[in-house]
Amino acid sequence: MKTSSVVLACLLMAASCSKVKELDKRTESMESSTTKMSETTSEMEDKLETTLVLLRSGDSAGRRLQVFDHMTNENTDFKNKIADACIYFKAFEYQLLTDEELRYDQHIKSLLLDDAVNEFTKRLGGIQDQIKVNKLNPTDEDLDNEEQVYYAFALALHMNHHYQEIMVSRNSDLHLTSMNDLIKGALLKGSQKKSLESHEDILLNGENREIIIDLLKARVDILSALALKNLTNKKAMTLKQKAKGLLFLVSSGHLGNIDLPETYDKATDSTKEWTEKYLDSALKTKKFLHEIGVDKKLEKTLRAGLKEIDLNEKNSEQKKDETVSEKQRKVTIKNLINELVE
Numbered sequence: 001m002k003t004s005s006v007v008l009a010c011l012l013m014a015a016s017c018s019k020v021k022e023l024d025k026r027t028e029s030m031e032s033s034t035t036k037m038s039e040t041t042s043e044m045e046d047k048l049e050t051t052l053v054l055l056r057s058g059d060s061a062g063r064r065l066q067v068f069d070h071m072t073n074e075n076t077d078f079k080n081k082i083a084d085a086c087i088y089f090k091a092f093e094y095q096l097l098t099d100e101e102l103r104y105d106q107h108i109k110s111l112l113l114d115d116a117v118n119e120f121t122k123r124l125g126g127i128q129d130q131i132k133v134n135k136l137n138p139t140d141e142d143l144d145n146e147e148q149v150y151y152a153f154a155l156a157l158h159m160n161h162h163y164q165e166i167m168v169s170r171n172s173d174l175h176l177t178s179m180n181d182l183i184k185g186a187l188l189k190g191s192q193k194k195s196l197e198s199h200e201d202i203l204l205n206g207e208n209r210e211i212i213i214d215l216l217k218a219r220v221d222i223l224s225a226l227a228l229k230n231l232t233n234k235k236a237m238t239l240k241q242k243a244k245g246l247l248f249l250v251s252s253g254h255l256g257n258i259d260l261p262e263t264y265d266k267a268t269d270s271t272k273e274w275t276e277k278y279l280d281s282a283l284k285t286k287k288f289l290h291e292i293g294v295d296k297k298l299e300k301t302l303r304a305g306l307k308e309i310d311l312n313e314k315n316s317e318q319k320k321d322e323t324v325s326e327k328q329r330k331v332t333i334k335n336l337i338n339e340l341v342e
Contacts, residue, residue, distance in 0.1 A: 056096055063091040068123065071152060074145045081148050085156035089179050092116040095161035102167060102174050113199035117182060121208045124153060124215060133214045138225035139301050154218040155226075157183070158281075183212045184288055191292040213294055216285055221299045223282035224340055228305050230267065230275040232260035258304040264311045264330075272329060279336035286340065303341050309334075 070076055071084035089095075094112035101108055130146040138151060157180035168174045186200035187209070196204065203212060238261075264272070289296045298306070311330050 057093055060091050060093040060096060064088055064119070067091065072127075072145070072149055078143070078148045078152070081152040082155055085149075085152040086159045089156055089159040090161040092119075092179075094177070095164045097164075097167070099167045099170060099174075103171065110198055113177075113182065113197075114202060116179070117199045117202045120179060121203065121211060124150075125207070125211055127153070128211055128214065133218070136218060136221070137299050137301055138218075138222045139228070139299075139305070150215075151218060151222045154215050155222050157215070157219060183216070187212070187292050188288075213289070216289055217294075217296050220282045220286045220289070220296055220340075221302060223278045223285070224298055224302055224306065227275045227278035227282070227337075228260070228302065228309070230271050230278070231262060231264055231309055231311075232305070233263050234260055236261040253300045253304065257308065258301060259308045260305055262309065262312050272333075276329065276333055276336070279333060279340065283336055283339055298341060306337050307341050309337055 067084045067087045071081045071088065076084070092112070092115075094109060094116055097105075097109060097112070127146050127150050131144075131150055133150075136147060136150070140147075143151070158178045160176050160178050164176060168176050182199060183203060186196065186203040189196055189200055190204045190209070202208065267275075286296050297303070311334060
């Protein structure tokens with residue numbers, strides 16, 4: 001019996017050891033499979049991320065080309081050129097960076113900023129080569145195609161994609177970056193002799209500096225022109241006003257004047273608010289140019305028209321029911337105009 005018990009015990013132990021070894025092998029196999037699955041998943045995630053980035057790059061480049069072609073088409077009117085310019089600036093890939101990329105991948109952001117300013121300065125330079133910048137007049141009703149494209153670019157410089165705005169709203173350490181911001185940042189650093197980032201160096205390289213300065217000057221004019229349009233009605237000009245205006249144009253501003261019928265009292269609150277925004281943005285750009293040592297005078301026809309604006313104070317008595325806020329808005333608008341026409 002004792003011998004049998006010993007043999008049985010040995011057999012049981014052998015079976016047990018065999019099962020343990022088998023279990024160990026299965027465990028090792030599972031661990032190996034899990035590791036491989038993890039590696040495969042990681043590889044798949046990397047490939048997916050790369051694919052998405054490549055798709056984003058191709059889509060944004062294609063979108064810019066599409067809207068630029070439409071914007072430069074002679075059959076596209078000025079309003080649609082402005083709409084196209086807004087889309088164009090929003091479609092730069094740096095505007096579409098994720099929150100994680102913005103916070104942790106400065107290298108990719110730097111590369112995309114380089115791409116953006118490289119493309120834009122070339123597009124802008126090609127347009128500017130076809131126009132006479134010093135003779136531009138935003139109040140001219142017969143602006144040619146390239147002049148309209150140029151003013152559309154100048155007007156839409158500040159546009160940001162809503163996606164970037166969302167990213168910034170989620171992280172207080174991030175900042176909105178429009179093409180206008182990039183240009184002003186480069187010019188300011190350059191004027192202060194500070195070290196430049198790669199995209200800033202591109203913007204100030206060779207003729208690029210003069211090109212972007214000219215565009216900022218055009219921005220002052222086109223924003224001021226939109227404000228003047230909101231404040232007046234050219235179609236309601238009297239024969240006397242037309243005669244004075246024609247004399248002003250023929251004499252290159254030495255005779256006559258630009259006196260347009262004012263519409264401020266009849267304008268909606270929204271129109272008045274946008275007028276103030278246009279003037280404020282124009283003045284900020286003018287002051288920035290002064291900060292970097294560049295003098296900017298409003299285009300002479302535009303300047304003459306704005307100088308005559310009195311918000312109907314000359315031709316009507318002050319309304320007794322005018323609110324304090326409305327009086328203040330008039331003062332604000334008039335002050336903005338006075339600073340712009342200096």
